[in-house]
Amino acid sequence: MTRKHAVAPAIAILLAYSQVWAQGESVRFEAVGDAIPRALTSEPGNAARGRSIVVNRDGGACTLCHAVPGEKNFGNIAPTLAGVGARLSPAQLRLRVADSTRVNPDTPMPAYYRTEGLNQVAAAFRGKPLLSAQQVEDVVAWLATLKEAQ
Amino acid sequence: MRRARARLALAAAALAAGVVLAQERAIPPGELKSGSVFLGSDLRALQNDDFANPGMLWVERGERLWSELAGKKTLACASCHKDTSMRGVAASYPKIDKASGKLVNLEDRINLCRTGRMDAEPLRYESEELLALTAYVARQSLGLPIATRIDGAARAHFEAGRAAYHLRRGQMNLSCAHCHDAQWGKRLLSETISQGHPNAYPAYRMEWQTIGSLQRRIRACLSGIRAEMLPYGSPEYLDLELYLAWRAQGLPIETPGVRR
Numbered sequence: 372m373t374r375k376h377a378v379a380p381a382i383a384i385l386l387a388y389s390q391v392w393a394q395g396e397s398v399r400f401e402a403v404g405d406a407i408p409r410a411l412t413s414e415p416g417n418a419a420r421g422r423s424i425v426v427n428r429d430g431g432a433c434t435l436c437h438a439v440p441g442e443k444n445f446g447n448i449a450p451t452l453a454g455v456g457a458r459l460s461p462a463q464l465r466l467r468v469a470d471s472t473r474v475n476p477d478t479p480m481p482a483y484y485r486t487e488g489l490n491q492v493a494a495a496f497r498g499k500p501l502l503s504a505q506q507v508e509d510v511v512a513w514l515a516t517l518k519e520a521q
Numbered sequence: 522m523r524r525a526r527a528r529l530a531l532a533a534a535a536l537a538a539g540v541v542l543a544q545e546r547a548i549p550p551g552e553l554k555s556g557s558v559f560l561g562s563d564l565r566a567l568q569n570d571d572f573a574n575p576g577m578l579w580v581e582r583g584e585r586l587w588s589e590l591a592g593k594k595t596l597a598c599a600s601c602h603k604d605t606s607m608r609g610v611a612a613s614y615p616k617i618d619k620a621s622g623k624l625v626n627l628e629d630r631i632n633l634c635r636t637g638r639m640d641a642e643p644l645r646y647e648s649e650e651l652l653a654l655t656a657y658v659a660r661q662s663l664g665l666p667i668a669t670r671i672d673g674a675a676r677a678h679f680e681a682g683r684a685a686y687h688l689r690r691g692q693m694n695l696s697c698a699h700c701h702d703a704q705w706g707k708r709l710l711s712e713t714i715s716q717g718h719p720n721a722y723p724a725y726r727m728e729w730q731t732i733g734s735l736q737r738r739i740r741a742c743l744s745g746i747r748a749e750m751l752p753y754g755s756p757e758y759l760d761l762e763l764y765l766a767w768r769a770q771g772l773p774i775e776t777p778g779v780r781r
Binding site for chain 2: 424499
């Protein structure tokens with residue numbers, strides 16, 4: 372009897388937490404045309420962090436496909452990211468990073484902020500987007516600084 | 522009369538399917554390139570030198586195993602295959618096994634001989650023995666063009682393989698075609714993507730420091746895009762192997778390949 376009383380509040384707390392967690396992790400955004408006008412997080416993107424996500428193998432690993440200003444080692448599957456901040460607005464950049472299949476259904480570029488409609492995802496990564504909402508914002512912040520075509 | 526017309530319709534359909542197939546090839550026969558074309562000259566030289574190619578150790582081991590007695594019937598492969606050459610055999614796999622009606626690859630075929638004829642235990646996928654025997658048999662088709670069949674019972678497997686090849690999958694949401702049809706010759710970071718052909722397998726891979734099967738290579742691609750890996754010998758892998766062989770139709774066998 373006493374035990375039951377002790378457990379109930381614990382469960383309630385746990386439930387409340389998991390709800391917060393689910394909200395925090397839910398991968399959702401609203402696209403308008405070819406852009407996502409509203410930032411995914413309230414914290415503004417940090418461009419310095421964004422750069423390290425772009426070039427890092429454990430982050431976005433964008434250099435697998437894109438040339439990136441200041442990097443010597445990169446793939447040549449995709450156009451260079453130099454000047455991308457002049458070609459596209461932050462809102463357009465956000466959609467291309469979050470889910471570029473919305474712009475080109477056959478693109479090889481992974482959807483970095485999407486968990487639905489994927490097939491046979493390895494168990495360790497299932498239900499998780501490649502980048503968190505904050506990471507997407509950081510990346511967009513850095514891309515937006517790339518005004519010069521090299 | 523009705524029968525004749527039905528037969529005619531069937532023939533027309535088959536012809537149409539043949540035409541579609543010929544047009545459907547993402548890489549036309551004249552543009553087929555072996556994976557070795559995309560290697561550095563050092564690895565290509567290593568593959569072409571029989572004395573230096575590390576994969577030849579498995580071919581030699583396979584040659585010894587070929588005559589080794591095994592199973593309750595104490596038979597060797599050589600006991601049955603006395604006068605028949607294995608030349609050209611690997612080039613026709615995967616194929617439908619007549620007895621079971623199932624699609625089998627060369628590894629499965631070797632194991633069918635062991636269990637069915639020799640009363641021996643099947644060899645485990647990626648075991649040294651199975652890799653050695655497979656490499657030894659495949660080596661005897663060196664230079665012969667891949668010539669698999671996709672008619673009859675193989676047809677459904679071919680279609681399934683084609684679907685598997687074009688399925689976007691994994692956290693990176695890529696299909697085999699995204700890399701090996703659309704981007705071959707381009708660099709993924711510093712690695713040049715080849716056309717993804719099966720003609721060098723089993724192949725010695727520097728990264729593995731050993732020889733591995735085609736399925737092991739496919740699993741490496743799947744793991745790269747963070748996709749689920751199926752158990753060795755899964756029907757989906759066999760279907761994929763058949764589709765890969767069809768894509769590579771005409772490409773000469775070069776087992777054991779040497780790869781990065």
